Amino acid sequence: MSDPWQECMDLCVEVTKRAGKMIREALQKDIAVMQKSSPVDLVTETDQKVEQLIISSIKEKYPTHRYPASLGRSSASFYVILVVPEKELWSKNAIFFIGEESVAAGAPSVLTDNPTWIIDPIDGTTNFVHRFPFVSVSIGFAVKKEIEFGIVYSCIEDKMYTARKGKGAFCNGVPIKVSGQEDVTKSLVLTEMGFKKDPEHFKIMLANVKTILTIPVHGVRSPGSAAVNMCLVACGAADAYYHMGIHCWDMAGGAAVVTEAGGVIMDISGGPFDLMSRRLIVASSRAIAERIAKEVTEFSVGRDDTE
C-alpha cells in the first residue's frame, strides 16, 4: 500500500529548507525583538514571517488544510481562522494546523484525531536573537495523536533531521541512532534553564539540575532549542533530555526523530508521553529515562490544550 503521508513529508522537507534559508538571511540583518508572555519569552518578525511562509506554502499545495476552529479573524491579519459550522469542526476529512505564532495570534491549540501539522517556525528564538548557533525549524505531523513524521532543520548548522514512522531517522540523509547508553553515570544530560515567574518553580528547576549533576552524570548542557536537543539525543551526541514547560510545537518534530533513532520518550512522571502535556524525557535507553523520572521533581506547567 502506498504511504498516504509521504507527499506531505516531501513537501515539508522542501518548505523547511526554504524556511531555514529565510532565517539565515534574517541573521545578516538587524533583529527587532518583541516580548510575549514574559521578558524572557521572545518573538521576532522572522518567527512570524517564517510561519506565514510555511503555512502559505502548505496551503498552496493543499488549499483545504486549515485551523481547527471558528474563532473569526484574529488581530494579526495573516491568521485568518476559517469560520466553519460547529458540526464540521472535527470533520473526519479535515487536516489541521497548530502553529506557535498562529496560536499566539489567537488560533486554537487543540490536537484532535485529525491529521495535524504542528509547526514551530523558529525553535530557539532566544538563540536566534543572540545568534547562538542552535536555531531550528521544527514540524511534526500527527494522525490520531501519533506523530507520523517529523522534520527538524538546524539551519545554521545546515543539519536536516528527518524521520518517518517505522522507517528510521536521518541527518542529511545519513541514518542516525541513539548512543544506547544504559548507565546514567556515564551520560550527558540536556535540559533548559530559564527564569520562571513562580519562585517555587524556579527553585525546583534549579534543584533538579543539582540532583541530576550529583547522581553524578558526566555533565548537563543547555543548547537552547528543544527540537535540536532531541536530535542531539537521536544522533548519540547526548544521552538524555528532560524539560517541563515547553509546547507541542517544540516537541513534535524532534519526538519523531528521537523515537525513530531508537530512543525512548516518556512523560516526566515516567508515564506515557503526551504531546499536549508540555513536558517530556527523551533518552538513549529506558534505564536512563526512568532514572531521570525518579530523580526529577515535577511542577505544574498546565497543558497546551487547556490554556
Ligand code: LIP
Ligand atoms: C524554546 C525552546 C527552548 C526553551 C524555551 C522555548 P521557542 O522554544 O526550544 O528549549 O528553553 O523556553 O520554549 O520559543 O524558541 O520556539
